[in-house]
Amino acid sequence: MSAIQDLVSNAVLSNSPLKILKNFLDKQHQLHSAGVKQDYRFIGYVLDLGYDTAKIITSDPYKIAVGGIPRGSFLILAIDERDEQGNPIQTGLPPHFTLLRVKSVSSTPLSNQVQHTYFELHKKSMPELDIWTQAELQWGALECDVIGMFYPKPSDKNSVEFSGDVNNVVSAHKYKVFSPDNDLLDLILNGLVNKENQQELGVFRPTECQVGLLNNNYPELKISIEDFKGRRTAMFGKTRLGKSNVVKVLADAIIRTSTTTQNVGQLIFDINGEYANDNPQDGNKSLASAHTNNCIVYALNPRNPSFKELKLNFAEQPESALPIIKSFLERDNQTSNYIKSFGNIELPSILEIKSEADKGKKIRNIRKIQMFWAILKSAGFNLDESKLISLNLSSGQINKFNPGLKIDLRNEVYGGTPPASPSNLNDLIKEFSLLATFIQNNKSSDLLRGSSEPLFDQDAIALLNFLNPASGSGTQILTSYRHYHSPSAGDFITEIIQLLNDGKTVILDLGNASEDVRKYFSDMLSKAVFASQEDKFVSNTLSDHFIQLYFEEAHNLFPNNNKENTTVYHRFAKEGAKFHIGMVYSTQSPSTISQELLVQTENFFVGHLASTHEANALSKLQHTFNGLEDDIKKSRTPGYMRILTNSHRFVIPVQVKKFTV
Template identity: 60%
Template sequence: MNSIEQLVASASVSENPLHVLTSFLEEQKRLEDARQVENMKFVGYTLELNYDSAKIITSDPYKIAVGGIPRGSFLILVPNDFRGLPVHFTLLRVAGVSPTPLSNHVQQTYFELHKKSMPELDVWTQSELQWGALDCDVIGMFYQNPTDSKKLEFSGDVNNVVSAHRYQVYSPNQEILDLIVNGLVNSNGRYSLGNLRATECLLTSDTSQQPEVKISVEDFKGTRTAMFGKTRLGKSNVVKLIAESIIKSSRIDQNVGQIIFDINGEYANDNPQDGNKSIRSAYEEQCVVYALTKRPGTESKDLRLNFYEHPSTCKDVISTLLNQDKQQANYVKSFSSVVLPSIEEINLADQNDKIRMIRKVQLYWAILKKAGFPCKEKNLRDLKLRARNTSDFNPGFSEEIRNTIYGDTVPAKPKNIDDLVSEIDALATYVLDHGTSGLKSSSGKPLLDADDEALINFFKPKSGSGPIILRDYIQYHSKDATNFTKEILEYLDEGRTVILDLGNATDKIRRYFSDLISQSVFIHQEQKFINNNLGGKYIQLYFEEAHNLFPPNTDDHTGIYSRFAKEGAKFHIGMVYSTQSPSTISKELLAQTENFFVGHLSSSEETRALSKVQTAFNGVEEDIQKAKTPGYMRMLTMSHRFVVPLQANKFEVKVGKE
């Protein structure tokens, strides 16, 4: 019984994915016996073989029969004789053309032929000139699991190298190619991303006839995924496909919530001009859009804060914005340093502390009103921020204090927000003229503490613009806004996809909302981890223009984005980040990134930067630089142990979608 017959007769491989190899080799043996060379997948033999590379000899008829052997394509290496060996094959990737022992002789023959202008070649010469050699990288080995005959295994090395003449090289058929690109992919949450595409040139091949390339949602949960490539070449399209696969997989279990920071508005809004469809329009029931500016045709919630109704957090926001704008005046710095109590803290305080805490919030309200920030008085009354025997807008000053502030004509106590502003204005005018020494509480202590004075001095400074400088931040405020950070976290826990439409925002505004929500997500998941409540729930974040968030030379390793990179997996936080160039991203993040999708990169420096942090891209750098077809990418995921070239599907909203 010959080697092939022995292999096919092996019952142990019948339930293993490698049965496609035995069927393939049996078919090749039948074609060889029938001398049907034109239908065979045989490519040639090995001239040299070591652990990392191989040189194979082939001939034009073999290359033509398999439809060509482009650089980057996969070949399989199998032993001539499987006796005593488990079923396996070694995966090769074509790296380039190699000289043969006859190369100099062949070149001399070509030279002589062209010099003599010979119109035809004799049969002997033609046969001689058709042979050539190819250099290949040894990618690894597919083999049967030694302890479970039904499982497929892959190793990034080979266990043994024997003499080169003991191997044959084939171009894999559809079934084996499918095994190569999908055989290792996690079976949970599998979705098609595109089709295998070995080369940009489609002269003699059709990408749609190539095997589908599958991804697994499990590879993206709690991991880091990078999208690299020049603009308009398909990064956002692949992001949509990944987000779509997660939406589909979490419909039942609701175990993965997603948040997309949409800086161009393409995930929240359709763009009829270039035929791009949005994730929101494809999965309206699973998606929630928050927008700074509502767009026609897109239902969205308000992505703004109510600066009045959330005094503690919103005062911190104002302080952050003032610091970002580098406001240097001392009265502004003092105002920025004030920390307001939260509504919850006020409700838990005793009566004396409550009066002082409410007064601080009312001073802050007066500043906002003077700056022109609109409010709903009814909502402020509903907060029930009032001391005993006072109205909602009465700071609670004693009659003696009010007489001191106003002099002879003392108005009625404040009953609305405008009355409050007038009361604080009178107080600030007195402080400006007389200081605070004459203002004492009923117990004889100073009426105002340092924070109160900082707020009053900002309301009416000795010199400077005062509250009017807050006008630049009114775009962040809405009197109708809800606590959107709390809402977003609830949506994420329900497995929904939240899209933040930041398409009309400035860079500063985008950065602010990214920081605010990212901090909230991290703290939310961290608390779940501490309380052992993570379970199987994950949150997936999507960042574009990632070089702004993860710069390469940062010394800040404690910021929220650095913590995502280092601790995200522990807290079940995954992220997909997109940018044009690997060299513009933090090396620490790159080193910890598990999944890569790489389109066209025009610079050798960029491909070298990629290969340095992920050695799997060694050998495909030139192809990445040359290929410019939209959607043509090199993929490496946790399931894929080697780079797979693919043509990504175009994201489309299907009629009667699932």
């Protein structure tokens, strides 16, 4: 009868992943019956079992046979009842096992007696123990967390399912505890991972300490790229311990799995230049070197002739350029009143001026832009005059570079018959410089008043005083900022959006740039990406296309104390999935990140955290890290991470592979 039952059982499990469990238990029984210790994975028995915790008793020979049982390692709890012939007793339940994670050493009912024995042993300096006492002392207990249960998926017996709770806790004596072999470990680690676009991340590493574990051939841990597309991913840990390497491995995996489909574009804000440039000193290759056909690098200071120039066109983007200039002036401690007044000006965009319906306001705004152009030209910025003329900033009498000053005002400014209206930037500099001097000397002149208000408001006066100050170096203090400008810049946003739509990986090399410049480019391109994806969503053209964004020093973009929830970055956190925008953000400290973002993050890669506060901040908002705080604080091996992805239901320790070309 048992042979028939065994045949039926094997038929039911023929295609089920849980056939591994039956084979494992059968093998362990055979090894036990034959007295063979090699490959014997038995750990011990259950002393106490609940829905959340389990206490197991074990002995030194069992622990030594499996290479040790470090804290945080996985054990399995399985019913293994057999008849006198060693055949499994049919319980009517499908094959299943409960996953345990070792939490700590626990006391046993005999702990006091054991301590008394040790005390007497050392007090009397006994040279050795008798074999019976040795056998008694080698027993101990372990406290474990009950992680959940693996069982056949009810709707598909050939698939495995996992629940975070257990619904079948029978008497403790019916269970046996085992350290899983590699086949079972592979099921535990990878059995729940989305089968589509799988990539190897690294090797399962249960503990930082490798004593007794070096010869264990642990299985590779797999991740699915589908878990990262359109989702939020956090990288936490102290610097130099592997966050950037994980980013490279992840970005590399996305490139490899989407090369043919071209359905994932990636934008990496590279604040240290490590993804765009090789680092021979550390033996590190860059992502750009690994994928020369799929990676396009834009750099503020290109270190490679193949890199594209990432510059601002100060003349055509005055509304963005002036705040950047202000940040430079503040950084360089330029505190003169006329300089601060210049930095506080808010210039309109070219588009705003062209759409202005009020003719008088439009003319005044055009003059301000022309004043700004004169300042740039005077500071030695390379401006394309023909291109500026083609912008067609004209209304009424203003054309080319003519600021449209009244003839009687020009007569006074020039002190006689004035020359023809400015037709180039040098003429414009001369006219505005003379105008600045006239205004400084004739502030109450009726020629400076219009029909109802002054011809030049405070912003215009500040521009003129900066161009030609009564004292001070004026525009010359801007000369050191010229390398951020290019007259041919301005179309890189359109280029980058198109590259992302084509499934390319774009790296913005922002190495050596100031925080303000980095933030400017991050803001500008993030808004452009969001707007592009939102337009696709509205027009129902998103299809299966995704864009992944990578941010470092994320606490600057998602600060925990920021009450402003309308920035583009918060929109990424809230609405990114809807618009097929994924986000990978890195920082050293979880506590510095917006709690709202943390709550909505699906994937975590956690290295060493230095303080209890940081570890607790993580586990407080992501409950699956509860109980792992001490391990996270103690381990400091580069690349040793604890990960949780959208597929995984529990945290897994892994040694992430080193990125190589």
